[in-house]
Amino acid sequence: MxxxxxxxxxxxxxxxxxxxxxxxxxxxxxxxxxxxxxxxxxxxxxxxxxxxxxxxxxxxxxxxxxxxxxxxxxxxxxxxxxxxxxxxxxxxxxxxxxxxxxxxxxxxxxxxxxxxxxxxxxxxxERPPLAPLFPTLTGVSLLIDCGANVDARPSHLVQFAKMGSIYMESVMGKKNPTVGIVNIGAEEEKGNALVKETFPLLKACKDINFVGSVEAREIPYGKVDVIVCEAFVGNVILKLYEGVGGALIKKVKQGMMSSLRSKIGALLVKPALKATLKDFDASEYGGAPLLxxxxxxxxxxxxxxxxxxxxxxxxxxxxxxxxxxxxxxxxxxxxxxxxxxxx
Amino acid sequence: MxxxxxxxxxxxxxxxxxxxxxxxxxxxxxxxxxxxxxxxxxxxxxxxxxxxxxxxxxxxxxxxxxxxxxxxxxxxxxxxxxxxxxxxxxxxxxxxxxxxxxxxxxxxxxxxxxxxxxxxxxxxxERPPLAPLFPTLTGVSLLIDCGANVDARPSHLVQFAKMGSIYMESVMGKKNPTVGIVNIGAEEEKGNALVKETFPLLKACKDINFVGSVEAREIPYGKVDVIVCEAFVGNVILKLYEGVGGALIKKVKQGMMSSLRSKIGALLVKPALKATLKDFDASEYGGAPLLxxxxxxxxxxxxxxxxxxxxxxxxxxxxxxxxxxxxxxxxxxxxxxxxxxxx
The missing domain is CATH 3.40.718.10 (Isopropylmalate Dehydrogenase)
Known part of the structure; x- marks a missing residue:
């Protein structure tokens, strides 16, 4: 045993x-x-x-x-x-x-x-990051860091990328996981001071599969396995993910209750919908390691x-x-x- | 005339x-x-x-x-x-x-x-912010700044708050609009260096209705009318809003197509759902002023x-x-x- x-x-x-x-x-x-x-x-x-x-x-x-x-x-x-x-x-x-x-x-x-x-x-x-998993359309991604230590330095983000890759590969079984840095555009010259400084450092890492910038819009589609960011941004992403998801589901329910026709449809659609939406509930992936x-x-x-x-x-x-x-x-x-x- | x-x-x-x-x-x-x-x-x-x-x-x-x-x-x-x-x-x-x-x-x-x-x-x-309107469960909010000038200073954020308030009041007709700053917790001592420095400045402004921090989770529920943040964070919020919305609607459609029962339900529910979800589509509120x-x-x-x-x-x-x-x-x-x- x-x-x-x-x-x-x-x-x-x-x-x-x-x-x-x-x-x-x-x-x-x-x-x-x-x-x-x-x-x-x-x-x-x-x-x-x-x-x-x-x-x-x-x-x-x-x-x-x-x-x-x-x-x-x-x-x-x-x-x-x-x-x-x-x-x-x-x-x-x-x-x-x-x-x-x-x-x-x-x-x-x-x-x-x-x-x-x-x-x-x-x-x-240098800093232990909090790294929750959250659902995407194609599986799960790891968001690192969502912790309490904001205003990170580039060297912190590089360590986050490495620790996140190890976790996704060894615990989640994702071979050679892709790593992206949260940015406001796809080009290398875009970003704030932190991202611009971190980008070449990540590019130079031989032990991770760095694929470049990831825009917030692409996150729910599972564009990369390990999403690297500073904790303030990570917190905003995680909480907005929950917030928009929750609000939208409320809106869907309202829509379904708006007419007799839609109410009957809702009864038929409900079980299938419930199962699919559960897959997309960030709160379902409760266990975030502090790495x-x-x-x-x-x-x-x-x-x-x-x-x-x-x-x-x-x-x-x-x-x-x-x-x-x-x-x-x-x-x-x-x-x-x-x-x-x-x- | x-x-x-x-x-x-x-x-x-x-x-x-x-x-x-x-x-x-x-x-x-x-x-x-x-x-x-x-x-x-x-x-x-x-x-x-x-x-x-x-x-x-x-x-x-x-x-x-x-x-x-x-x-x-x-x-x-x-x-x-x-x-x-x-x-x-x-x-x-x-x-x-x-x-x-x-x-x-x-x-x-x-x-x-x-x-x-x-x-x-x-x-x-000091800086002209890009301020898109976006839908919430209770109406619309103004997100200021989502522009290209990242790494803002506290004085910039204070100006954003004032300009955003004027816009919401005069153009959108919202009397005495509430103003919040994007933060990772509700308490005044939370946040990154920028938010901590900006918070007391906003609190001291007599010409705006500052209500404190707003967590990303609360944004879709329309907690405040004017949401103040630095452009990198604003860009992440706006794009993630669109991304999660789009992905979730895709997921809802998948769920509806998963069985014969749910397919019949989907036909009945579709018109009502389409109308409600249109209300919640960030891309529908296309006109963002550069103030x-x-x-x-x-x-x-x-x-x-x-x-x-x-x-x-x-x-x-x-x-x-x-x-x-x-x-x-x-x-x-x-x-x-x-x-x-x-x-």
């Missing part, structure tokens, strides 16, 4: 905590024997949730944490102040090697700050249900099996040596 | 030129007696197009221009090199006061460069049909009647005086 992957899971984070989180943990251990889950949070609450299910009990352990970090709390203060919160306790399990990975549907800010401060970066990684850390940290969508929590946990197994962090370490080191040689 | 508005119209610009452009001109003069159109472009071609229609001939005049600027040409070079192009000739008509406004479906870059270089900025305006110039310059969508061209022409009348440029001039002067006093 393969090695056990130990996943610390924030039982208290997210809109549907603890119910859906605990349920997701149970689903994961029911599916896979090679997972051990450490549920962090208020023991009595978690215990009474777990009582609802029958599952291989030796695969889930509770690690008591009395405090909870709320979504609205300033992240740095929360991580510093709430030492006994489910997030801080779980991060420390990763740091101490008691867990391989941490999954949370809680405060994105706290997860990002905690990841850097408590778990720590891989040597040479470049010494352990794996995965942020799932705040509104995650048990299915997404379960998927995020199972994703950690692939991450570990594929030795992503060793690959990232090697890529970063190789770059540093190349840079030294060219100096 | 009210004053005549003279509109220079680029007969050669856009995917559907000259056919749809000339048709749009004819439609405009058929609707309104207070418009005079100066069609710039290759005389023989325009003449043969005009021959198709019956219209008040005294309202349309051809101004010959032998050259055409293609979309792919580098804008600065094109504006400098092609002195006898339909864009340059039209811009000069505005500059010399022979036309009040210029409408083009041609190269965005050339229109932006020509606007600044040939028509010229209103005194005190802060000495004359009005309007860029319509490259794929504009006669309806959009006609609407853009009529929009120029409101712009002139409402004395938008006088209002912008006054607002910019007032700001400069405030700044002097506070020094």
């Amino acid at each position: 393969s090695e056990i992957t130990k996943v610390a899971l924030d039982a208290m984070g997210g809109d549907n905590a603890p119910v859906e989180i605990v349920k997701g943990a149970v689903e994961a251990v029911q599916k896979r024997k090679d997972i051990q889950i450490l549920l962090t949070g208020q023991e009595s609450i978690i215990k009474s949730e777990l009582k609802k299910y029958t599952y291989p009990e030796e695969q889930i352990r509770i690690v008591n944490a009395t405090e909870v970090i709320e979504t609205a709390e300033p992240p740095v203060k929360a991580i510093r102040g709430k030492k006994d919160s489910s997030i801080v306790v779980a991060m420390k399990l990763v740091k101490n090697g008691e867990a391989d990975a941490f999954v949370s549907a809680g405060s994105t800010g706290a997860v990002l700050v905690g990841g850097q401060v408590l778990v720590g970066r891989i040597k040479g990684v 470049g850390l010494k352990g794996l940290v995965v942020k799932t969508h705040g509104s995650s249900t048990s299915t997404e929590v379960c998927n995020s946990i199972i994703q950690c197994v692939t991450f570990k099996e594929q030795k992503i962090n060793e690959k990232i370490k090697a890529a970063i080191q190789a770059t540093q040596e190349e840079n030294k040689e060219s100096e | 009210s004053e005549i508005t003279k509109v220079a119209l680029d007969a050669m610009g856009g995917d559907n030129a000259p056919v749809e452009i000339v048709k749009g001109a004819v439609e405009a003069v058929q609707k309104r007696k207070d418009i005079q159109i100066l069609l710039t472009g290759q005389e023989s071609i325009i003449k043969s197009e005009l021959k198709k229609y019956t219209y008040p001939e005294e309202q349309i005049r051809i101004v010959n221009a032998t050259e055409v600027i293609e979309t792919a040409e580098p804008p600065v070079k094109a504006i400098r090199g092609k002195k006898d192009s339909s864009i340059v000739v039209a811009m000069k008509l505005v500059k010399n006061g022979e036309a009040d406004a210029f409408v083009s479906a041609g190269s965005t870059g050339a229109v932006l460069v020509g606007g600044q270089v040939l028509v010229g900025r209103i005194k005190g305006v 802060g110039l000495k004359g009005l310059v309007v860029k319509t969508h490259g794929s504009s049909t006669s309806t959009e061209v006609c609407n853009s022409i009529i929009q120029c009348v409101t712009f002139k009647e409402q004395k938008i440029n006088e209002k912008i001039k006054a607002a910019i002067q007032a700001t400069q005086e405030e700044n002097k006093e506070s020094e």
Whole structure:
């Protein structure tokens, strides 16, 4: 049998905590024997949730944490102040090697700050980017960076491109994934100062399949596998994707309810439509890894249900099996040596 | 009768030129007696197009221009090199006061460069922003800036907010329009360096209705009337809006064709759906003004049909009647005086 992957899971984070989180943990251990889950949070609450299910009990352990970090709390203060919160306790399990990975549907800010401060970066990684997957017409793409560290430098974006390529190839199984940089036109001379400076650096990277600029219009069509951008732009893309999708579906529903004829049509069309639109819901791809850390940290969508929590946990197994962090370490080191040689 | 508005119209610009452009001109003069159109472009071609229609001939005049600027040409070079192009000739008509406004479906870059270089900025305006209207669930919002001048400074964004407010109030009839700045969170301390620096400046403006940050997710729901951002971000928002909309509609169609049941439903639902989705098509709102110039310059969508061209022409009348440029001039002067006093 393969090695056990130990996943610390924030039982208290997210809109549907603890119910859906605990349920997701149970689903994961029911599916896979090679997972051990450490549920962090208020023991009595978690215990009474777990009582609802029958599952291989030796695969889930509770690690008591009395405090909870709320979504609205300033992240740095929360991580510093709430030492006994489910997030801080779980991060420390990763740091101490008691867990391989941490999954949370809680405060994105706290997860990002905690990841850097408590778990720590891989040597040479300048910034750990948050890299969600999102659906396109032809599959999924990775958007890197959507994190909290805005105003990135060109060297950060180059590292994002490398880490994103490794993730798409090793975890998502995409051979030689294409990499594009978000830009306002296809030509090399277009862009803001950051993009103009980064473009030739990406072009010079031998270890990625850089294909040039990608315009925002092309993103939903799946033009490239790894979409590199600075976190402010990445955040705008991810959230607008959700926003336009949600608004448009609302509009479609309104349209269908506008006449008797269309109402009858809606009844017939509904099941097929529901299935197709689910494929295109950015929130369905909940598990965004924070790459470049010494352990794996995965942020799932705040509104995650048990299915997404379960998927995020199972994703950690692939991450570990594929030795992503060793690959990232090697890529970063190789770059540093190349840079030294060219100096 | 009210004053005549003279509109220079680029007969050669856009995917559907000259056919749809000339048709749009004819439609405009058929609707309104207070418009005079100066069609710039290759005389023989325009003449043969005009021959198709019956219209008040005294309202349309051809101004010959032998050259055409293609979309792919580098804008600065094109504006400098092609002195006898339909864009340059039209811009000069505005500059010399022979036309009040210029409408083009041609190269965005050339229109932006020509606007600044040939028509010229209103005194005190640091940068002329391109400000398209786009549809939301509750109406339309103005996105300012989507132009070619990236890496803006805080003072530019403050001017954008003021010019955008004037436009929404005077041209779109929205009383005391709300103004928001695109950000990655609702709290004042969030954002990149540009947003953090701009936020207090906008808050201090007495002549606009600033309501704070707007997250990209909220944009499609029409949370604010005037959405202020730097041009790189604005371009990403506008293009992603179109991209996600287009991709999702494709997905909806696929879903409807997936079974016999859904195909029958699709037939019933189609007319109602088509009408609703048209409301939400960003490309339908083709006429984006380039604000802060000495004359009005309007860029319509490259794929504009006669309806959009006609609407853009009529929009120029409101712009002139409402004395938008006088209002912008006054607002910019007032700001400069405030700044002097506070020094």
